[in-house]
Structures are given as structure tokens and as C-alpha cells.
Amino acid sequence: xxxxxxxxxxxxxxxxxxxxxxxxxxxxxxxxxxxxxxxxxxxxxxxxxxxxxxxxxxxxxxxxxxxxxxxxxxxxxxxxxxxxxxxxxxxxxxxxxxxxxxxxxxxxxxxxxxxxxxxxxxxxxxxxxxxxxxxxxxxxxxxxxxxxxxxxxxxxxxxxxxxxxxxxxxxxxxxxxxxxxxxxxxxxxxxxxxxxxxxxxxxxxxxxxxxxxxxxxxxxxxxxxxxxxxxxxxxxxxxxxxxx
Amino acid sequence: xxxxxxxxxxxxxxxxxxxxxxxxxxxxxxxxxxxxxxxxxxxxxxxxxxxxxxxxxxxxxxxxxxxxxxxxxxxxxxxxxxxxxxxxxxxxxxxxxxxxxxxxxxxxxxxxxxxxxxxxxxxxxxxxxxxxxxxxxxxxxxxxxxxxxxxxxxxxxxxxxxxxxxxxxxxxxxxxxxxxxxxxxxxxxxxxxxxxxxxxxxxxxxxxxxxxxxxxxxxxxxxxxxxxxxxxxxxxxxxxxxxxxxxxxxxxxxxxxxxxxxxxxxxxxxxxxxxxxxxxxxxxxxxxxxxxxxxxxxxxxxxxxxxxxxxxxxxxxxx
Numbered sequence: 001x002x003x004x005x006x007x008x009x010x011x012x013x014x015x016x017x018x019x020x021x022x023x024x025x026x027x028x029x030x031x032x033x034x035x036x037x038x039x040x041x042x043x044x045x046x047x048x049x050x051x052x053x054x055x056x057x058x059x060x061x062x063x064x065x066x067x068x069x070x071x072x073x074x075x076x077x078x079x080x081x082x083x084x085x086x087x088x089x090x091x092x093x094x095x096x097x098x099x100x101x102x103x104x105x106x107x108x109x110x111x112x113x114x115x116x117x118x119x120x121x122x123x124x125x126x127x128x129x130x131x132x133x134x135x136x137x138x139x140x141x142x143x144x145x146x147x148x149x150x151x152x153x154x155x156x157x158x159x160x161x162x163x164x165x166x167x168x169x170x171x172x173x174x175x176x177x178x179x180x181x182x183x184x185x186x187x188x189x190x191x192x193x194x195x196x197x198x199x200x201x202x203x204x205x206x207x208x209x210x211x212x213x214x215x216x217x218x219x220x221x222x223x224x225x226x227x228x229x230x231x232x233x234x235x236x237x238x239x240x241x242x243x244x
Numbered sequence: 245x246x247x248x249x250x251x252x253x254x255x256x257x258x259x260x261x262x263x264x265x266x267x268x269x270x271x272x273x274x275x276x277x278x279x280x281x282x283x284x285x286x287x288x289x290x291x292x293x294x295x296x297x298x299x300x301x302x303x304x305x306x307x308x309x310x311x312x313x314x315x316x317x318x319x320x321x322x323x324x325x326x327x328x329x330x331x332x333x334x335x336x337x338x339x340x341x342x343x344x345x346x347x348x349x350x351x352x353x354x355x356x357x358x359x360x361x362x363x364x365x366x367x368x369x370x371x372x373x374x375x376x377x378x379x380x381x382x383x384x385x386x387x388x389x390x391x392x393x394x395x396x397x398x399x400x401x402x403x404x405x406x407x408x409x410x411x412x413x414x415x416x417x418x419x420x421x422x423x424x425x426x427x428x429x430x431x432x433x434x435x436x437x438x439x440x441x442x443x444x445x446x447x448x449x450x451x452x453x454x455x456x457x458x459x460x461x462x463x464x465x466x467x468x469x470x471x472x473x474x475x476x477x478x479x480x481x482x483x484x485x486x487x488x489x490x491x492x493x494x495x496x497x498x499x500x501x502x503x504x505x506x507x508x509x510x511x512x513x514x515x516x517x518x519x520x521x522x523x524x525x526x527x528x529x530x531x532x533x534x535x536x537x538x539x540x541x542x543x544x545x546x547x548x549x550x551x552x553x554x555x556x557x558x559x560x561x562x563x
Contacts, residue, residue, distance in 0.1 A: 054465050081471035091466035095484050104480060105470035150466075157470055 001161060001192050002028040002051060007060035009046055009216075020046040021057065022216030028161075031190045035203040035224075038213035039239060044196045047213070048163050051194065052083040065160060081109055084154030088166040090146040092138040098125070098149050099134040102156045110157065117156075124152040128182050144175030148182055155186075162186065164195040200243060204228055212236050273531070281529045285536055288359040288523050297329045297350045305342045305350075317350050364519025365540055371437060371515060372502045378441035379501065383448020388478070390453040401449060408446035414507055416443055421511040436508035444501045451493045455486035488559045495552035499545045506541075516540060 009021035021043045028034050036044045049055040051062055053069055053076040062069045064079055093101050102121035106112045112120070125131045128148040130141075138146055147167055154162060164183065168176045180202050187193055187206045197203065203210055203224060210227045212220040212235075220227070220236045228244075231237050303321035315336050319327045331351030338350050358366070389401035408416070420439035421432060430438070459482050467477040509518035520537040524530050 052469055054469060077468075077471045077473055080469055083469075085466075085469035087462060087466060089460075089462050091460075091462035093463065093466070093481055093485075095488070105467070105472055108476050108480065109471040153470070 001030045001032070001065060002194070003061075003063040004047075004051075005061040005063070007047065007050060007062060008058050009043070009050060009055055010058045019216050021050065023060070024213075024216070024218055025060075026211060026218060026221070028192060028194060030160075030192055032208045033187045033191075033193045033195065033206055034209050034211060035207035036194065036196045036211045036213060037198070037200070037203060037239075038219075042213045043216040044211075044213045045165050048165050048194060048196050051161075051163055052080050052085055054085075077109070081157055082160045084157060084159035084162045086147070086150050086154055086162065086164045086167045088169050090138075090143070090150045090170070092146055092150055092153070094138055096137075097134070098130075098136055098138065098141070101138065101149060102153050105153070106156050120156055121152070124155050125149075127155075127185075128152045129178070142175060143171045144178045147171060147175075147179045151179070151182055151186075161192045161194070164193065164197065166196055166198065168197065168199055198243065200228070212239065214239070278531060280532065281527070282532055284527050284529050285532050288361045288519075288533075290356055290362065291359050292354050293357045294335075294352045294354045297331050297353055299329075299344045299346060299348050299350055300327060301325060302346050303344060305338050305340055305344065308336070308338070308340045314353075315351065319344070319350070360514075360519040360523055361516070361536065361540070364514060364516040365544075367514055367519075368502065368505055368516040368541075369544070371433070371440070371508065371513070372498075372505045375437045375440035375444065375505065376498050376501055378437070379444035379448050379497075382441060382445030383452055386445060386449035387452025387456065390449060391456050405446045405449050408443055413439070413443050413504055414510065417507055417511060432511050432513055436505075436511060436513050440501060440505055440508065443504065444497055447497050447500075448494065451490050451497060452486070454493075455490035456482055458489050459485050491552060491556055491559070495548065499548055502545055502548070503541060 004024055004026050007021055007024045008019065011018040011020050024043075024047055026034075036048065038044045046055055050057045050069075051064070057070070060070065064083060067074055067079055069076070069079065092098075093104070096104065099118065099121055102124060103114070103117040106117040106120060107114065110117075122131060122134060125134055128151060130145050130148055133141060133145060133149070138149065141149065151162075151167075167183070168179050171179065176199070180199065183193070183195070183202070184206055195202070195207075205224075207224050210222060210224055211218050212227070212231075212233075214235055220231060220233045222231075227236075228240065231240060297317075299319050301319075301321040303319050303325070305317060306320045306326075307316075307318035309316045309318075310333060313333050314330050315333050317329045317331065317336070317338065319329065321327075329350050331353050335352035335354075336350075338344065338348075344350070386401045386404055389397040390405070392398055392401075417436065417439045420430075420442075421435040424430065424438075425432070425435040463481050463485065464477055467481045468474070472480070505515060506517040509515055509521070512518070514522070516537055520533045523533050527533070
């Protein structure tokens with residue numbers, strides 16, 4: 001489904017160059033849930049953002065469903081239709097109601113009629129458990145509710161892959177559960193997911209595979225059992241000791 | 245501030261200061277022995293115009309019909325041409341059967357007309373309105389160009405904004421009229437509106453740029469991640485939010501534009517300011533006319549502020 005080959009992302013500062021993502025190669029199968037963990041600044045978010053073209057990577061290839069993002073002829077908007085993204089800061093459109101948040105891209109990008117888009121939107125709001133908030137503006141919702149709307153908004157485009165960029169990091173602790181529940185449900189339905197998170201419980205419970213990144217490189221890959229019980233690398237052991 | 249603090253002493257102080265200032269001005273004017281002639285001002289808002297109605301040919305008065313305060317006079321020429329004229333009953337100068345020569349006065353009709361102050365105000369208003377629309381369009385284009393990724397667009401927008409903001413509007417109006425107006429054979433109105441629009445547009449561009457940049461980048465990323473194109477993102481996501489943020493500075497800019505429009509009087513456009521100057525030449529009521537003109541500008545700009553205030557509240561529903 002997703003294939004990354006030797007992806008490199010450079011950031012150029014004044015006189016310095018940072019290798020934020022430094023030669024990452026990995027593959028994500030259809031229906032697989034991959035959790036990416038690692039310390040701050042390890043390049044995991046940058047790598048995730050490369051997958052839907054929010055960051056343009058400097059070298060390498062990312063191939064999604066047979067389409068190479070590095071190919072100049074690739075229409076990035078077409079790719080993004082198939083790759084949903086959920087952000088740490090929700091990024092809901094504050095000037096639109098919840099329903100409009102969910103229908104806008106459907107109508108503009110998928111060219112669906114208002115009626116079809118709204119039906120889809122209401123069904124998804126039902127699924128994430130907040131059908132009664134359709135007419136509200138995002139500012140009237142709690143963080144957890146906003147993040148669930150953001151997930152529904154991405155799902156409304158019927159993507160083949162969902163990317164989650166620390167979806168629970170900006171939430172109050174008591175709201176983390178409701179968002180993780182939606183994500184677990186999604187994983188259970190066979191959605192292909194790449195999740196950057198600090199929620200080790202989620203990684204252990206839901207992930208098919210865990211990637212540990214540090215300094216732009218993948219340090220260790222493995223199943224959750226392997227990862228949390230007998231990590232191989234010293235760097236991984238150190239990290240897990242600090243977070244668990 | 246302490247919730248129980250009394251406000252009335254400060255209100256009294258404010259009133260006292262204002263009264264003292266007014267008294268001071270009044271006293272100073274007394275010193276120079278100025279003859280106030282406020283009664284001469286109203287006629288420059290509205291006046292009753294009397295027009296002499298004349299017979300266009302040699303002929304006779306065939307019928308005089310009175311209806312209330314007006315009289316309808318039917319005139320017939322020697323070649324049986326018929327014309328009817330309406331005049332005031334009190335000003336009727338002819339009677340039925342009377343023979344008249346071409347150009348004789350049948351009577352007078354009177355009508356309320358707009359005086360120079362109202363006409364000037366109207367000119368100021370439509371001039372500013374058209375200039376505002378163009379300024380908004382120009383400013384939007386230049387503002388978008390300023391945040392564009394394209395170097396050429398950015399460069400053009402930057403040069404435009406810097407040149408306009410770095411030169412006085414009065415000079416720009418002179419250049420527009422005496423240089424561009426002559427070269428491209430433009431009317432004074434086009435030059436005046438053009439200069440105002442270009443001037444305000446540069447400021448609007450900076451306001452638009454600031455407004456766009458004030459929207460968190462996450463909004464663009466969210467829209468783009470849903471597959472929306474950059475123009476779609478701009479139209480549906482960024483500009484509506486930016487517009488709400490820039491409404492107060494934008495309205496300030498348009499209020500400025502109304503005031504700045506007084507400068508077009510230098511290229512002989514009869515706006516409110518020029519009307520005021522013309523009235524002064526015939527009345528010598530300098531103080532009264534300038535005070536009235538200032539009050540009229542103030543009225544227009546405060547009305548505009550009120551409208552914007554109302555719009556801001558309407559747009560605040562999603563906050």
C-alpha cells in the first residue's frame with residue numbers, strides 16, 4: 001500500500017542543513033496498522049507529512065498504491081484524496097459548522113452533491129459518536145469532540161490510508177480515551193493506518209508493527225510484543241525506559 | 245478597575261473640559277469680530293428653484309386649468325401646434341384668450357433642488373465608493389501576490405506597494421492627472437478615482453497579506469490534505485477567515501479613503517471640499533462652511549464605522 005524507499009528530507013537553515021528524515025525505507029501493507037514512536041525531533045512527524053506531500057522530501061521515493069510521489073507528473077491532490085490525515089491541533093475550519101467541515105472537501109474534491117455529502121457526513125458523525133453536534137461550530141466542542149470530527153472529516157473522503165500525527169497529544173487526559181476508541185474501531189474495520197503517537201498503550205494494543213525512529217532514521221522495527229518485551233537496540237531500551 | 249468606582253465625576257470632568265474648549269473658541273472668535281451668517285448655509289443644501297416657463301412660439305392661450313396650487317396652461321400656435329405648461333397658481337402671468345409672442349413668460353414653476361453641498365457630498369460618495377471597490381480588488385490581488393511562491397509576482401507587488409506608500413497622495417493625483425491623464429487622454433474623474441484606488445490598494449494589499457499570514461498554517465495543511473487545490477483552499481478556507489480578521493483595519497482604510505478623496509478637489513473635481521470652497525467665494529462664510537463640510541465628512545465616516553461594527557458582530561457567530 002505504502003512503500004518508502006530511502007526517503008531523505010533536508011531542512012536548510014542559515015548555514016546549516018538538518019537531515020530531519022535520513023534514509024527511511026519501510027513498507028505498509030493494506031489493512032496494516034503501523035505505529036511510529038520516537039523522541040521529539042526524531043523526524044517521525046516529518047516522515048508522516050512526507051507521505052501525503054505536506055513536506056516535499058529531498059531524495060528517495062514514496063509509492064502509494066502504485067503512484068510515486070517523487071514523480072513530477074504525479075498530481076498530489078489526487079494522492080491526497082486517498083490519504084486522510086489527522087493533525088495534533090485538529091485544524092478544523094473554525095468558520096464552518098461541523099457538518100460543513102465534513103462536506104466541504106467531499107463537494108469540492110469528490111464533486112458529490114450536497115445531499116450525498118451530507119448523508120455521508122451524518123453517518124460518519126454517528127460513527128464517531130457525536131451526531132448531535134452537526135450544526136455546531138468547532139469552537140463550541142471539546143478537544144476530544146473536535147478531534148473526532150477531524151477524523152470523520154478525513155474519513156468522509158473515503159481514503160485508502162489514514163495518517164495520524166500525534167492525534168491525542170493536544171488533548172486533556174480524560175479525552176484521550178474517546179479518540180483512541182474511534183481509532184481502534186477504525187483499525188478493527190481494516191483501515192490502513194500510520195500513527196505517530198506517544199500512547200504506548202495504543203501501540204501495544206492496536207499496532208501490527210511498531211517503528212522506532214531516532215535522529216531521522218528507523219532504529220528498530222518489530223511487533224508490539226517484541227518491542228515492549230525484548231527490544232534489541234540500546235537506544236530503544238533507553239527510550240522505553242524513559243516513557244514507560 | 246474597581247467595580248464600585250464612581251464614573252460620574254469623570255463624566256462631569258469631560259463635560260467641563262468640552263465646555264471650556266467651546267467657550268475658549270467662542271471667546272477667541274469674539275475677539276476677531278467675525279460676523280456669523282449661519283442663515284446663509286441651509287440654501288446650499290436644498291433650495292427652491294424658480295424657472296420661468298416661456299411660450300416656444302407665437303400663439304394664444306387656449307385654456308387655463310387650475311388644479312390646487314398649480315395651473316395647466318394650454319397654448320396653441322398659429323399653425324395649430326399645441327403645448328401645455330405647468331406653473332404656480334400665484335405666478336400665473338397670462339389669462340385665457342391672450343395672444344403671446346415667442347419667448348413671453350407664461351408664469352413660473354418652482355422646484356426643490358439639491359444645493360452644491362449635497363451635490364458635492366454625492367460626488368464624494370460615489371467617487372469613494374468606486375475607488376473603494378477598485379482598491380479592494382487591487383489590494384486583494386497585490387496581497388495574494390505578496391504571499392505567492394512566485395518570485396515575479398512577489399517582486400511586482402512589493403514594488404507597487406513601496407512606490408505608492410513612499411510618495412504623497414497629492415503628488416500621485418498630480419501625476420495621474422497631468423502626466424498619465426495627458427498621455428492616455430483620461431478624464432479627470434478617471435484620474436481621480438484611479439489615483440485614490442491605487443493609493444488605498446497598496447495599503448489594502450498589506451492588510452490582506454497580514455490577514456492571510458495570521459491564519460495558522462494548519463488550516464492550509466488540513467485543506468490540502470483533503471485534496472483541495474491551493475485556489476480552493478484560498479477561497480473556501482483562508483480568505484473567509486482572513487476577511488473576518490482584517491475587517492477593522494480594512495474599514496479604517498476605507499474611512500481614510502473617503503477623507504483622502506478631498507484631495508481630488510485639486511484637479512477640479514467638484515467634490516464636497518471643492519463645493520465648500522466655491523460656496524465660500526460667493527458667501528465669505530468661511531468658518532460656517534468649513535465647519536459644515538467637516539461635519540458632513542464626520543457623519544459619513546461614522547455611519548460607515550457603524551455598518552462595519554454591525555458586520556463584525558454578525559461575523560462573530562462562529563467564535
